[in-house]
Amino acid sequence: MNPLLVQFLSEASDCLEGIAAKLMQLEKRPGDSDLMNELFRFVHTLKGNSGLFDFPEMTRVLHAAEDLMDAVRTGAVRQTKNFTDEILDAMDFVGGLTREIEAHGHYADTHRDEAVRIAHGLRALLSSGEAATSSVQETSTSPILASLPPQSFQRVPEAVKAALSNHIKYGESCFWIVYKPEEGCFFQGDDPFYLARHTPGQIWGCVENREPWAPPAALDPYRCIVDFQILAVAFKEELADHFRYVPDQVKILEVLPQWLHPQAVAHTHSDSNPASGTQQSEDALSEEIFESLTQVFRAQRVILEVAQDASDKKRRLSRIGTTLLNCAKAIGQPPELLEKIAALAKAAQESGDATALLTWMQDFQNAGFRSIATAKEEKVSAASETRSVEEAIEAKNAARSEEGSPASLAGTVAKSLKVDQVKIDRLMNLIGELVVSKNAIPYLAQRAENQFGVRELSREIKSQYSVINRIAEEMQDAIMQIRMMPVSVVFQRFPRLVRDISRKLGKEVSLVLEGEETEADKNIIEALADPLIHIVRNSLDHGLETPEVRKAQGKPATGTLTIRATQEADRAVIEITDDGKGINPEVVKRKAHEKGVIDEETLERISDEDAIHLIFAAGFSTAEVVSDLSGRGVGMDVVRSAVEKINGTIDLQSRVGKGTRLRISLPLSMAVTQVMIIESDGQIFGVPMDHVVETVRVPRSAVRVIKSAQMTLLRGRLVPLKTLNTLLRIPAKPQTSADDEYAVLVVRVGTDTLGVIVDEFRETVDVIQKPMTGVLSGLQAYSGSALMGDGSVLMVLNLKEII
Amino acid sequence: MPIEYKKNQANFLDVATVEEAEPLLAWLQEKKKPKVDLKGCTHIHSANLQVLMALNVKINTWPEEERFRAWLQSALSH
Numbered sequence: 001m002n003p004l005l006v007q008f009l010s011e012a013s014d015c016l017e018g019i020a021a022k023l024m025q026l027e028k029r030p031g032d033s034d035l036m037n038e039l040f041r042f043v044h045t046l047k048g049n050s051g052l053f054d055f056p057e058m059t060r061v062l063h064a065a066e067d068l069m070d071a072v073r074t075g076a077v078r079q080t081k082n083f084t085d086e087i088l089d090a091m092d093f094v095g096g097l098t099r100e101i102e103a104h105g106h107y108a109d110t111h112r113d114e115a116v117r118i119a120h121g122l123r124a125l126l127s128s129g130e131a132a133t134s135s136v137q138e139t140s141t142s143p144i145l146a147s148l149p150p151q152s153f154q155r156v157p158e159a160v161k162a163a164l165s166n167h168i169k170y171g172e173s174c175f176w177i178v179y180k181p182e183e184g185c186f187f188q189g190d191d192p193f194y195l196a197r198h199t200p201g202q203i204w205g206c207v208e209n210r211e212p213w214a215p216p217a218a219l220d221p222y223r224c225i226v227d228f229q230i231l232a233v234a235f236k237e238e239l240a241d242h243f244r245y246v247p248d249q250v251k252i253l254e255v256l257p258q259w260l261h262p263q264a265v266a267h268t269h270s271d272s273n274p275a276s277g278t279q280q281s282e283d284a285l286s287e288e289i290f291e292s293l294t295q296v297f298r299a300q301r302v303i304l305e306v307a308q309d310a311s312d313k314k315r316r317l318s319r320i321g322t323t324l325l326n327c328a329k330a331i332g333q334p335p336e337l338l339e340k341i342a343a344l345a346k347a348a349q350e351s352g353d354a355t356a357l358l359t360w361m362q363d364f365q366n367a368g369f370r371s372i373a374t375a376k377e378e379k380v381s382a383a384s385e386t387r388s389v390e391e392a393i394e395a396k397n398a399a400r401s402e403e404g405s406p407a408s409l410a411g412t413v414a415k416s417l418k419v420d421q422v423k424i425d426r427l428m429n430l431i432g433e434l435v436v437s438k439n440a441i442p443y444l445a446q447r448a449e450n451q452f453g454v455r456e457l458s459r460e461i462k463s464q465y466s467v468i469n470r471i472a473e474e475m476q477d478a479i480m481q482i483r484m485m486p487v488s489v490v491f492q493r494f495p496r497l498v499r500d501i502s503r504k505l506g507k508e509v510s511l512v513l514e515g516e517e518t519e520a521d522k523n524i525i526e527a528l529a530d531p532l533i534h535i536v537r538n539s540l541d542h543g544l545e546t547p548e549v550r551k552a553q554g555k556p557a558t559g560t561l562t563i564r565a566t567q568e569a570d571r572a573v574i575e576i577t578d579d580g581k582g583i584n585p586e587v588v589k590r591k592a593h594e595k596g597v598i599d600e601e602t603l604e605r606i607s608d609e610d611a612i613h614l615i616f617a618a619g620f621s622t623a624e625v626v627s628d629l630s631g632r633g634v635g636m637d638v639v640r641s642a643v644e645k646i647n648g649t650i651d652l653q654s655r656v657g658k659g660t661r662l663r664i665s666l667p668l669s670m671a672v673t674q675v676m677i678i679e680s681d682g683q684i685f686g687v688p689m690d691h692v693v694e695t696v697r698v699p700r701s702a703v704r705v706i707k708s709a710q711m712t713l714l715r716g717r718l719v720p721l722k723t724l725n726t727l728l729r730i731p732a733k734p735q736t737s738a739d740d741e742y743a744v745l746v747v748r749v750g751t752d753t754l755g756v757i758v759d760e761f762r763e764t765v766d767v768i769q770k771p772m773t774g775v776l777s778g779l780q781a782y783s784g785s786a787l788m789g790d791g792s793v794l795m796v797l798n799l800k801e802i803i
Numbered sequence: 804m805p806i807e808y809k810k811n812q813a814n815f816l817d818v819a820t821v822e823e824a825e826p827l828l829a830w831l832q833e834k835k836k837p838k839v840d841l842k843g844c845t846h847i848h849s850a851n852l853q854v855l856m857a858l859n860v861k862i863n864t865w866p867e868e869e870r871f872r873a874w875l876q877s878a879l880s881h
Contacts, residue, residue, distance in 0.1 A: 181849070186821055186848075186849070186850055191821070191848050191849050192849045193846075193847070193848065193849040193852050193874075194846060194848070194849075196874075197846070197870070197871065197874060202870070204873075205873070205874055205877065206874070206877035206878070207852065207856075207874065207877055207878040208877075208878065209853075209856060209857070213856070213857035213858075214857070216828065216831070216832050216857065216858055217832065219828060219853075219854070219857050219858075221824035221825060221827075221828050221850045221851075221853055221854050222821075222824065222825075222850055224849060224850075224853070225853065226849060226852065226853055226856070226878075506821065506822070547822075548825060
């Protein structure tokens with residue numbers, strides 16, 4: 001299975017689990033906007049990912065679910081029990097599909113109706129039943145209405161109607177298809193004309209504009225306003241399958257005999273086709289022969305279809321060829337035609353592809369079993385043309401899938417060992433314990449010397465300790481290495497993603513990936529995937545311009561998107577750079593104000609630099625139109641919170657007209673945290689070094705009280721002071737040193753800098769932080785705990801929460 | 804180049820893709836009496852079809868393939 005698909009499946013199951021859990025929580029706490037947002041994000045991600053594959057049913061259902069959630073999220077629709085039921089139903093359906101994909105690589109095409117039903121159910125909730133009736137297709141047409149031909153049917157020429165009546169007469173199912181493509185369908189890579197032209201069994205078609213044309217200067221060629229009408233002799237399933245990506249844009253109606261003019265029914269095929277061929281077939285075939293031929297041809301088609309997968313396909317094909325030849329001889333067809341049949345049958349036998357033969361049979365039958373010698377050559381070129389287009393598409397797809405899975409990957413997969421993460425985590429825990437218990441040995445050596453006075457033993461213990469220490473450290477390093485993954489795991493999705501999105505948007509983008517071998521902890525890499533996808537989507541959607549605009553501005557038509565990973569000291573840095581239009585601070589400011597993200601006062605004084613950072617604010621989105629790609633306002637604020645969650649920082653630089661650069665800096669590993677130990681009221685606490693700016697001693701006299709808040713002047717800057725004891729509600733006064741100085745730990749939380757008064761500073765240590773579990777998980781003041789070498793427990797403060 | 808622009812005539816070759824629609828529209832607007840030759844054409848993207856329909860362009864030569872020609876004639880012959 002394609003590695004991309006494997007990844008999709010594992011992510012899909014995570015997403016589905018998340019959705020189920022959130023839905024349950026949401027039912028207990030209805031109206032919780034955070035939960036709703038998280039739920040929405042899950043569905044949004046899942047929908048986006050499913051769009052990468054050929055799973056239209058899945059995407060359809062998820063899209064409907066997403067729209068519904070968006071409406072609930074914004075309060076347009078109330079969250080009811082029904083809502084939970086419908087979403088759960090939909091997710092069960094999606095879950096079923098993923099399991100089927102996991103087992104077989106694809107799912108059976110029997111799910112189409114159910115997908116439409118579920119999506120319809122979701123949309124019904126969305127519009128309280130109004131849109132429901134309009135999106136149901138032929139099923140909702142009343143029987144009386146169905147018996148009348150649609151207005152547009154009158155356009156069909158009489159000759160075609162006559163041929164049609166023959167098909168109906170001989171029991172073949174004929175359909176009238178009205179295809180009204182969406183206005184924005186070109187942006188989704190659709191070509192409605194191509195789809196209409198290649199409708200199976202098509203005997204007639206026409207295209208017309210659904211509204212008057214705009215004057216040339218105002219014409220938007222990329223807004224689709226043409227409709228297609230098609231007559232086809234085919235099975236309904238075939239047609240439904242052909243239009244499976246756009247079932248809501250087509251109407252497929254069975255052509256009923258009463259649709260046709262009574263005279264037309266009475267007509268025979270004899271005068272139905274003015275394009276006559278050779279002398280022999282100038283005269284009409286008798287009705288009896290016509291009927292027999294129709295039956296023979298139908299039987300052959302059935303055999304061909306059945307033969308598709310049969311082992312004796314070749315034999316069957318050769319027999320069909322003989323039958324057709326005999327039929328043609330019996331009705332006196334010219335030798336050229338006989339030769340052509342033989343050639344087609346032979347080609348089909350050799351290639352195993354009977355498409356050309358089927359096309360010919362259909363054409364011959366449509367022409368009323370007359371020689372189509374004049375049109376013969378065109379038919380051949382038509383068949384080969386269809387094939388060449390198909391081949392081109394296939395070749396493209398092949399190239400695409402190759403791009404999605406670099407050849408180098410195959411090598412690494414083969415050599416690597418797949419281990420459950422739980423096992424690695426266990427190793428990680430064990431080595432953590434080993435490090436801690438190893439640290440107890442020096443204490444033991446000290447006791448041996450001080451308490452029992454055996455210096456010799458103490459020295460020996462110490463030398464043994466240094467050996468154990470070295471091994472333990474190496475082991476820790478080795479285990480960390482196991483968890484390290486190259487960023488290429490995430491990067492490999494981008495070529496495909498960029499290609500698909502830029503195509504949808506009609507933009508030309510060249511993607512440059514650098515430093516794919518840069519490694520970081522598995523958790524970090526995994527947490528990075530979603531934010532990066534959001535960023536890339538945003539860059540493509542909002543950053544890079546269309547080739548026309550770029551050319552007009554004197555830039556190369558092809559935009560460049562660079563994703564570069566580098567390692568800087570103990571951090572991995574990922575830069576996403578585009579040479580697009582940049583972020584206009586004025587536009588951002590105005591939007592932020594409109595959306596209530598900033599107030600009037602901030603609007604006035606905010607700097608351009610700060611203004612562009614407003615795109616990270618929750619609820620901010622500059623997209624005018626909700627699109628398939630981005631612009632639902634889940635983008636950048638999610639990115640920032642995801643990066644911050646893994647102790648990363650994000651920085652944005654942008655120049656209007658030049659481009660945008662996003663820089664994400666991440667720790668290499670989450671396993672080891674460097675903390676500074678501080679003491680207050682006889683207890684020790686840890687403070688993550690990421691927050692610590694400096695440690696200073698401030699004389700008591702330098703502490704000023706302004707409006708009951710303590711402040712001090714530090715190198716010309718006013719720094720607010722807070723006492724740790726007060727923050728933790730410890731009923732004790734902060735202690736000063738012998739020189740009457742306070743120990744002040746200057747920390748940065750977000751963008752604020754402030755001083756925390758503690759009793760004493762201690763050393764900084766590397767600890768393996770354990771999250772708070774059980775009843776302790778409710779303690780927001782601590783981000784976790786760590787075991788110290790002497791066996792004591794260090795509580796690590798969560799500064800964001802307590803300040 | 805799937806569309807070859809000559810002095811007053813645009814020759815469509817093989818498949819005219821979605822990207823062609825804008826240049827085609829611009830070219831047709833520039834010319835007083837633009838003519839279009841579809842002889843060597845096997846498919847045109849719907850966007851191009853719309854442009855040809857909207858500007859009521861004179862088609863000099865139709866494509867060879869019968870059904871394709873029928874489709875185009877349903878939309879473009881006047």
